[in-house]
Amino acid sequence: MSTPLLEVSNLVVHHGQLRALSGISLAVYPGEVYALIGANGAGKSTLLRTIAGLHHPTSGTIAYDGRDVTRLRPEKRATAGIVMVPEGRRLFPSLSLEDNLKVGASYARSGPWTIDRVFELFPWMTERRGQRAAQLSGGEQQSVAIGRALVANPRVLLLDELSLGLAPVIVQRIYEMLPRVLDSGITVLLVEQDVSQALRVATRLQCLLEGRTTLEGTPAEVSREQVEAAYFGVTDGNGITDGIDA
Amino acid sequence: MAWVNAIIQGLLTGGLYALFATGLSLLFGVMKVVNLAHGDLAIVAGYIGVGVIAISHLPVLWSIPVVVAAMAVLGYVLQRSVIQAAISRGELITLIVTFGLSIIIENGLQQFFTANSRGLGVGDSFITASFSIGSQITVAWFNLAVFVVAVVVLVGLQQYLSYAKYGRLIRAVADDREAAQLSGADYRHVFGIAAAIAFGTVAIAGMADGMVTTISPTLGTDTILLFAFCAVVIGGLGSLWGTLVGGIVLGVAQAIGAQVNPSYETLAGYAVFLLVLVIRPQGLVSQGAEL
Numbered sequence: 273m274s275t276p277l278l279e280v281s282n283l284v285v286h287h288g289q290l291r292a293l294s295g296i297s298l299a300v301y302p303g304e305v306y307a308l309i310g311a312n313g314a315g316k317s318t319l320l321r322t323i324a325g326l327h328h329p330t331s332g333t334i335a336y337d338g339r340d341v342t343r344l345r346p347e348k349r350a351t352a353g354i355v356m357v358p359e360g361r362r363l364f365p366s367l368s369l370e371d372n373l374k375v376g377a378s379y380a381r382s383g384p385w386t387i388d389r390v391f392e393l394f395p396w397m398t399e400r401r402g403q404r405a406a407q408l409s410g411g412e413q414q415s416v417a418i419g420r421a422l423v424a425n426p427r428v429l430l431l432d433e434l435s436l437g438l439a440p441v442i443v444q445r446i447y448e449m450l451p452r453v454l455d456s457g458i459t460v461l462l463v464e465q466d467v468s469q470a471l472r473v474a475t476r477l478q479c480l481l482e483g484r485t486t487l488e489g490t491p492a493e494v495s496r497e498q499v500e501a502a503y504f505g506v507t508d509g510n511g512i513t514d515g516i517d518a
Numbered sequence: 519m520a521w522v523n524a525i526i527q528g529l530l531t532g533g534l535y536a537l538f539a540t541g542l543s544l545l546f547g548v549m550k551v552v553n554l555a556h557g558d559l560a561i562v563a564g565y566i567g568v569g570v571i572a573i574s575h576l577p578v579l580w581s582i583p584v585v586v587a588a589m590a591v592l593g594y595v596l597q598r599s600v601i602q603a604a605i606s607r608g609e610l611i612t613l614i615v616t617f618g619l620s621i622i623i624e625n626g627l628q629q630f631f632t633a634n635s636r637g638l639g640v641g642d643s644f645i646t647a648s649f650s651i652g653s654q655i656t657v658a659w660f661n662l663a664v665f666v667v668a669v670v671v672l673v674g675l676q677q678y679l680s681y682a683k684y685g686r687l688i689r690a691v692a693d694d695r696e697a698a699q700l701s702g703a704d705y706r707h708v709f710g711i712a713a714a715i716a717f718g719t720v721a722i723a724g725m726a727d728g729m730v731t732t733i734s735p736t737l738g739t740d741t742i743l744l745f746a747f748c749a750v751v752i753g754g755l756g757s758l759w760g761t762l763v764g765g766i767v768l769g770v771a772q773a774i775g776a777q778v779n780p781s782y783e784t785l786a787g788y789a790v791f792l793l794v795l796v797i798r799p800q801g802l803v804s805q806g807a808e809l
Binding site: 324325326345346347350351355356358362363364365366367371372374375376378379380420421424 | 683686687689690692693694696697698699700701702703704705
């Protein structure tokens with residue numbers, strides 16, 4: 273196999289006294305859709321935010337394209353090609369839809385994605401480009417947040433909980449953009465609480481529980497029982513998982 | 519007619535107040551910094567003007583761009599060093615740090631330039647040249663020019679914030695610095711640019727003030743900072759149009775107060791300020807016209 277585009281080794285991250293991540297490692301290869309799953313508070317978002325540069329790890333390293341970026345500032349990582357769609361969308365509420373995209377394009381690398389191309393991906397945006405981001409619905413905001421990241425022409429796109437607070441049908445629609453994103457050569461690392469959604473799109477996945485890796489593999493390799501056990505932290509099939517399924 | 523005259527004079531003075539207040543409003547709107555040294559910066563600009571003119575023998579008007587550029591550079595540097603360090607430590611620290619800056623500036627100016635007041639000496643004919651409307655209203659060209667400059671600066675700044683790359687980034691960073699970082703923007707650099715603009719606008723105001731009256735080291739906190747605060751609060755925090763409206767309302771209130779009794783001038787301004795705080799604490803221009 274080729275060399276990983278993004279490689280995290282033994283990452284330990286603290287939030288104050290609390291140890292959020294206890295030695296996480298992962299390797300994302302070009303063209304992959306790598307999914308991080310896990311319950312609330314498992315450390316998925318912390319991992320993604322640390323990769324984006326918003327948290328400083330206590331120890332461990334993050335390598336991108338063979339280069340150590342562990343100490344790089346978040347804006348430098350973005351311009352290098354690691355771009356995150358943050359949890360909760362985090363659009364600029366007082367800016368128009370189009371201005372949000374323009375901010376995303378301010379320090380863009382060269383590449384296939386432009387504001388016009390985003391408008392092609394999400395055709396409804398063209399008519400509403402002048403609307404303030406704060407006036408858009410949750411699903412619309414999520415699409416704009418994705419567009420804002422795409423126009424930067426990332427090599428690695430970090431997607432943090434796209435489905436958060438959105439109706440399943442909207443989530444479906446948003447995930448429909450994924451093949452087009454992958455076609456343009458972007459590698460995706462995503463955090464998803466919705467396990468079936470993650471299993472559907474991922475080429476590889478890792479399950480976190482209380483800051484540790486409990487399962488890693490391709491969706492084909494892992495069974496539903498293994499995922500459940502890794503997700504909830506039960507060790508074997510002695511019946512404890514029964515009922516949680518409901 | 520005397521009242522109409524008072525209102526017109528107040529309106530023109532209001533332009534200068536708005537120019538004083540623009541930078542204060544911008545720094546608060548973008549980085550939530552209440553710059554207590556803001557008034558002193560206007561005075562610093564005036565003294566830089568005195569220095570530039572003494573050294574280069576430039577005509578006063580030509581010295582303005584030099585002073586504005588110098589202040590803009592000073593703004594960027596101060597922001598990237600002292601103010602940024604304060605911002606990272608919390609909002610209260612920025613108050614203390616800018617208060618400290620204010621004291622340092624005032625005492626520094628007294629040390630170098632003495633406590634005597636200085637004018638920028640453009641010549642009386644330039645300042646007093648005027649035209650009349652009817653028999654009782656006389657408008658000084660210079661005051662009108664300052665008002666026009668104030669409006670041009672505010673409109674220009676609004677356009678810059680709306681359409682220029684860094685203007686857009688300034689608004690983005692004001693909304694959400696972390697999200698701006700994720701788009702590749704170094705918010706500290708963007709803050710620096712906002713500070714450069716704020717210092718540049720207050721430099722214009724300081725120079726205008728030095729031309730129309732005189733400046734002295736303590737004038738910054740004694741009047742300019744307070745008037746700028748009044749204008750910002752009356753108009754609405756963080757709104758540029760609000761700042762213009764606030765400056766004009768303050769200027770007109772003072773002029774009307776002075777018309778009633780010369781000793782009421784300052785009092786009338788503060789009375790309106792308090793009235794607005796009580797009746798419409800969000801300011802006259804609502805949030806719809808934010809940065």
